[in-house]
Amino acid sequence: MIDSQDLIEVDHLYKSVADSTGQLDILRDIDFRVAARETVAIVGASGSGKSTLLSLIAGLDTPTRGTVRLQGQDLFALDEDVRAALRAQKMGFVFQSFQLMPHLSALENVMLPLELAGRRDARTRAAAMLERVGLGARLKHLPKVLSGGEQQRVALARAFVVEPALLLADEPTGSLDHATGQTIVELMFALNQERATTLILVTHDRDIARRCGRTITIEAGCIAQPLAAA
Template sequence: MTEAIIAVEHVSKRVQDSSGELTILHDIDFSLAAQESAAIVGASGSGKSTLLAIIAGLDTPSEGTVRLAGIDLFGLDEDARAAVRAERVGFVFQSFQLMGNLTALENVMLPLELQGRGDARAAATEMLVRVGLGERLGHYPKLLSGGEQQRVALARAFVVKPALLLADEPTGSLDFATGEKVMELMFELNREQGTTLVLVTHDRAIAARCDRQVRIEAGQLTSS
């Protein structure tokens, strides 16, 4: 049996609000093999983005844990979790999350430089050419269209060749045609690099392209 690259083990998340304790996630338990793709689906407010943040180690569960390639993320302190993310995880967000004061090339170089890579400029240039932005290397995000900004975000995520790519509504800010092109590119890059992909989406067509669908309803896992 293929070893799980991600194992979500009985994860629950509770928070306090003015009315008392609110359960956002309850006993979520599933695993994904290397190179598998999964869509986390469910209604707004069902806990999808919270689950993705916990898988990334950006939010902490009230109970349970997440193992990334066998590493217990919540057995580590915040600095160690950040180091694991930097080495093994790529992110793509609905709002792109590009650094506005950096060019497209500098945005893609950033995670490589944080790793101390001496070939950051060459590797970032190659990846931007791969996503069709070879003529936009020196452009700042404000000079790029939404689709171009998301392609820069894809280049930044994949340039480190992550074991795991996490995407939160990656086409949510794009029109349909542009979103289709971005998703096709994401799946192409995912196949090329053999990355495990976990994405949150409301789009049934995008979810259907994944190997599995992890459905969350009112904070509970109903299918995986």
């Protein structure tokens, strides 16, 4: 029986693609559960399949076999339009490359998901969220005049402003220097705790992974089993 507290169920997930040599297996039989409010780090070498797994959990990509359920809803039983609506309602995203709209101000970037959801208080909520991440004086600034750390703060504000059930973060400090990255990590975990969000984080940084309640290691497309105690 499925635990009613599971927010995410990753059910025997496979992902293969065709290349010049035939079939390339990116992920093989990935199977795990994530409880509501849990923090989980996905780690592994470059090319191990971490980011592909995160895309499948988000329903941004489709598996060869298996499925992902969000609060019991099979993502791949839905068409793409319905999956997109579910993402907008239930998920927040933080990427290494920030993914801000370059022609929109910091305030407008954070307002965007609220406006798409039809929230009439989008401006007020977005301004309050930017104040929370320390950018209350930068509301009108375009991304190009913000530092990398400031851009990632805008991205965090945009992700959390919709009060998502699930936050997905893909190498959120990968484009930042160490000191700035540490600041962003502290802010991300603080916001995550404040808003009781479930966090799934892809990272190569073991120090960041240790901040999470659980670590899943991907090796050659499979979940690595922990070594037995001697």
